[in-house]
Amino acid sequence: MKTRTLPVALIQDRAVIDRGAGNAEANLAQIEERVAQAATDGARLVLLQEIHNGPYFCQHESVDEFDLAEPIPGPSTDRLGRLAAKHKVVIVSSLFERRAAGLYHNTAVVLEADGSIAGKYRKMHIPDDPGFYEKFYFTPGDMGFEPIDTSVGRLGVLVCWDQWYPEAARLMALAGAELLLYPTAIGYDPDDDQAEKDRQRESWIVSHRGHAVANGLPVLSCNRVGHEPSPLGAAGVDFWGHSHVLGPQGEFLAVAGDGPEILMAEVDLQRSEDVRRIWPFLRDRRIDAYDDLLKRYRD
Template sequence: MTSKKPNQKILRVGLVQQACSDNREQTVQATIAGIREAAARGAQLVLLQELHTSLYFCQHESTDLFDLAEPIPGPSTEQFGALAKELGIVLVISLFERRAAGLYHNTAVVLERDGSIAGIYRKMHIPDDPGYYEKFYFTPGDLGFQPIETSVGKLGLLVCWDQWYPEAARMMALAGADLLLYPTAIGWNPVDDAAEQARQRDAWITIQRAHAVANGLPVLVANRVGFEADPSTQTQGSQFWGHSFVAGPQGEFIATADESAQVLVADVDLARSENVRRWWPFLRDRRIEAYGDLTKRYRD
């Protein structure tokens, strides 16, 4: 048991940071080993990285790759749901969802301690860049920014490209999220020099820590690691940079990973958000009557 001081609400969280391969069974078994390790170390909530059952297939466009998609409920929710029930944890997984023929989403699923599906979130912001051709595969989410109620709190679940948008984090906060969680698959173009790579990674870390600060909420980020070649050979592939982390409601690092496969476990004090929001009452001082133009694409 984790000891606690008065006015604390400690939640032990786990993040599984791993490399993926083209062998689904080996990849899934590595994921399960990571989940088991996190649970053995006391994690009550475990977050997996984006699209963790396969290689990051969006590096090129191929209609054959739609065969990777699966329904929800389906094989993965059954397998990981059984594991969540066995271990008594809340588990956040990330799937290529087949909603209907020709309709697919990048979807995160929250599994409760009893193995049931507590809720899903469909990725809202879909990138389309060299090596990240997600618009070919994924329809933008249609569920909005609604936290998912669980036995460990309300989870403000967002996915990868969503992490660059302050609006998404704020909408989750305004709907009562207790934490912000970001399953992620992001890496470098190997041809970029070391300085550019450092700038990209630092920007990625900074923007998410800023979401913690602006909303007074803990942030959990799980990213993949390892090099994945582009099967089309049109790009140099992706070197996923890892650096998963847990940050507190002032953006402070609670736990950080490096670029290797690892399981990160940390204690988050959910009660701390109350104090931080009293000290820095950003929600109180928002000038909501002046923000109407935020719904425009651009103020011409």
């Protein structure tokens, strides 16, 4: 049986929380250290967590937070591009994009191993929940579900809240993605009891395993960790970590804990072909009977 192995690294980290001007600088410096270590350990693909340049600012609604946004290309993509070229790795980043005055996106950018921008994806599904007020900041993506071609493979990049939608994973798979990748920022309300915390975390993991199984693809999900206080004086968020790498049958290839960690794994891209031969879900789809999926609800 043939193999095509790709060494990957997920940088699960605690944000440097400093709402001053040096916030992005401090977090990017931390990322540079982690990526250097991941490359030394053999990684060729590095996945970063969602909105990695600072704390998760969407816990409140404030027009001042828009000052954190930047154009793409811009300062962060320039710096991450140099980092990718230095270590000859592909980096999947997650940035607050300023597209125009009053128009902002939550955008994943893929930096090729030569430092160039291979492509980007604008988050399509935008949540609006207590502590996660993203609709105030982010316009839903308008680039569709298009994989990004890189030197390490065709990447189906999605972002956090997208992870709850099987349609997003399926459309990436139908467009030829070889892996599904999710930069993520998800955590508990510290006031929830332990049973509720466990249910939420396990539901999140199960959703990713479902995407892997249903599409016969590896799935990489990189979460952040640590407590981040709310600017509103509320309980804040405890980001639960547990980043993971799954194989195309939903099997765990690597799982992180709840602290900062460089999670390493080797993904065999050939296994997707082998699994899809024994579980030919794409072959057996009844595309002639799915018209109602385009409805909000069947009244």
